[in-house]
Amino acid sequence: MSPVAVSFFGGSSGLWRVEAMNTIVGEALPQVARLDVREGSLSALEPAGCRFALRGSTGHLRYVLAHEKGGLAAVTPPLGRDTATCAALIPIRKSAAWWELAQDERRVILQERSKHISLGLGYLPAVARRLYHCRELGEPFDFVTWFEHAPEDSERFDELVYALRASEEWQYVEREVDIRLMR
Amino acid sequence: MSPVAVSFFGGSSGLWRVEAMNTIVGEALPQVARLDVREGSLSALEPAGCRFALRGSTGHLRYVLAHEKGGLAAVTPPLGRDTATCAALIPIRKSAAWWELAQDERRVILQERSKHISLGLGYLPAVARRLYHCRELGEPFDFVTWFEHAPEDSERFDELVYALRASEEWQYVEREVDIRLMR
Numbered sequence: 001m002s003p004v005a006v007s008f009f010g011g012s013s014g015l016w017r018v019e020a021m022n023t024i025v026g027e028a029l030p031q032v033a034r035l036d037v038r039e040g041s042l043s044a045l046e047p048a049g050c051r052f053a054l055r056g057s058t059g060h061l062r063y064v065l066a067h068e069k070g071g072l073a074a075v076t077p078p079l080g081r082d083t084a085t086c087a088a089l090i091p092i093r094k095s096a097a098w099w100e101l102a103q104d105e106r107r108v109i110l111q112e113r114s115k116h117i118s119l120g121l122g123y124l125p126a127v128a129r130r131l132y133h134c135r136e137l138g139e140p141f142d143f144v145t146w147f148e149h150a151p152e153d154s155e156r157f158d159e160l161v162y163a164l165r166a167s168e169e170w171q172y173v174e175r176e177v178d179i180r181l182m183r
Numbered sequence: 184m185s186p187v188a189v190s191f192f193g194g195s196s197g198l199w200r201v202e203a204m205n206t207i208v209g210e211a212l213p214q215v216a217r218l219d220v221r222e223g224s225l226s227a228l229e230p231a232g233c234r235f236a237l238r239g240s241t242g243h244l245r246y247v248l249a250h251e252k253g254g255l256a257a258v259t260p261p262l263g264r265d266t267a268t269c270a271a272l273i274p275i276r277k278s279a280a281w282w283e284l285a286q287d288e289r290r291v292i293l294q295e296r297s298k299h300i301s302l303g304l305g306y307l308p309a310v311a312r313r314l315y316h317c318r319e320l321g322e323p324f325d326f327v328t329w330f331e332h333a334p335e336d337s338e339r340f341d342e343l344v345y346a347l348r349a350s351e352e353w354q355y356v357e358r359e360v361d362i363r364l365m366r
Contacts, residue, residue, distance in 0.1 A: 002279075003319050042321055057319035062245075066285040096185075102249040107286070136186050136240035136316050138225055 003057040006132055008089060008144065009036040012049035016087060016181040024165065026093070026175030035089065035181055037146075042137065054091055056132025056144045063107050068117060077125040084128060084148035087181040088157065091141035098172035099135075114167035123160045126153045141175065151182075186240040189315055191272060191327065192219040195232035199270060199364040207348065209276070209358030218272065218364055220329075225320065237274055239315025239327045246290050251300060260308040267311060267331035270364040271340065274317075274324035281355035282318075297350035306343045309336045324358065334365075 010018075010029065014036025021031055030051040038044040042055050064072060098106065110116045120129065128148040135142040149157050161178070164170060193201075193212065197219025204214055213234040221227040225238050247255060281289070293299045303312065311331040318325040332340050344361070347353060 003321070005321055057321070059319050060282045061285060064285055065287045069285045099243040102244060102247055102252045103286075103290070104248045133319050136242050136319060138186070138188055138240070 003059055005040060005042045005057045006055065006144075006146075007038045007041065007044040008054040008056075009038065009044075009047055009050045010034075010052040010054075010179075011036065011047060013047055015183050017183070018179060019182055020178075020180040022178045024176035024178055025173060029091075029177050029179075035179070054089075054134070054141065054144050055137055055139055056134040057137070058130065059133050063110050064117060072117070072121060072124070075121070075124040077128045079128050079130060079146070079148055081128065081148065081150075083150045085183055086149050086151055086154055086157075087183070088147040088161075089144065089179040089181065090147070090161070091144045091175075091177055092173050093141045093175040094172045095174045109172075110169050114164075114169035116164065116167065116169055119160060119163055119167075123156060126150070127157050127160065186242055188223060188225045188240045189238065189327075189329075190221045190224065190227040191237040191239075192221065192227075192230055192233045193217075193235040193237075193362075194219065194230060196230050198366050200366065201362060202365055203361075203363040205361045207359035207361055208356060212274075212360050212362075218362070237272075237317070237324065237327050238320055238322055239317040240320070241313065242316050246293050247300060255300070255304060255307070258304070258307040260311045262311050262313060262329070262331055264311065264331065266333045268366055269332050269334055269337060269340075270366070271330040271344075272327065272362040272364065273330070273344070274327045274358075274360055275356050276324045276358040277355045278357045292355075293352050297347075297352035299347065299350065299352055302343060302346055302350075306339060309333070310340050310343065 010032035012033055014034040016035040016037065018033055018035060021029065032051050036047055042057065046053050126149055130146045132144045132146070134144060147157065193215035195216055197217040199218040199220065201215055201218060204212065215234050219230055225240065229236050244252070309332055313329045315327045315329070317327060330340065
């Protein structure tokens with residue numbers, strides 16, 4: 001349960017080959033060929049040829065309620081499954097208006113109206129997911145989400161991402177880049 | 184509303200003179216004579232003679248609900264008032280059991296049963312308060328809270344701190360150091 005720190009380095013080296021980089025909203029990131037993922041430190045040194053670095057840290061659940069927690073945990077797969085050769089790195093930043101909302105107002109938008117938690121649940125265990133927080137690290141994004149799935153689940157993963165982007169919650173997203181990867 | 188980063192350096196220099204350092208639970212911090220508070224960076228360099236460094240970042244409200252927010256904002260004073268020559272720096276770390284709770288379980292303990300938010304409200308505007316988050320920065324504490332008040336409110340401030348320590352929420356605190364300061 002201790003926070004896990006990670007650094008994502010976009011450049012010319014790393015296990016993951018970049019298949020596509022799409023700027024959904026806001027400023028783009030530099031186009032790169034590979035992604036190097038280094039777990040365990042917020043201060044890992046940038047490798048040669050690095051064109052962007054994103055850092056984050058896992059944390060406790062912010063919106064999941066007690067009655068939802070068990071159901072999620074029961075079907076949540078680990079990262080690193082042999083079959084999960086596709087990944088996505090999706091950094092987002094939300095607006096000041098989002099962060100000024102109270103906890104109950106954010107929960108209502110996120111789950112009661114946008115179904116963020118239950119939407120994701122529908123794609124478990126096919127799509128493994130890990131959320132990294134970075135707003136309080138002084139990073140350019142608030143979150144980086146890392147997804148892993150098998151090639152045959154790529155269309156279903158797209159479906160999930162499109163559903164989230166169509167939600168009320170996403171009206172508060174002011175920067176988003178969608179990076180698809182294969183290893 | 185952007186997060187404000189801060190570094191607290193305990194040592195032999197800085198605006199704030201240490202009046203008392205008490206370890207409430209868990210490991211102590213090195214005894215120091217002065218505290219240097221540097222706002223604006225998580226990576227400020229440690230001054231000469233520094234014996235401990237604590238870093239944190241402000242963030243959005245985690246537990247305050249919409250109906251509580253206006254009342255709090257109306258009476259929340261700024262930091263740096265001329266009359267507020269006393270301060271306290273109280274870093275705490277909560278247990279794994281706390282962080283494994285769901286959002287609604289933490290809220291019930293923090294406010295419905297421990298009255299953390301309403302207790303604090305009773306001491307506004309006398310006691311100014313700013314919460315810094317550090318759990319996801321890889322720091323030894325989860326939070327650092329900074330308080331400022333006038334000398335004549337010292338007893339009332341103690342009353343607030345004692346009430347919180349007697350609450351159910353504080354059963355989840357596994358490390359706490361209480362540092363009292365004057366400028």
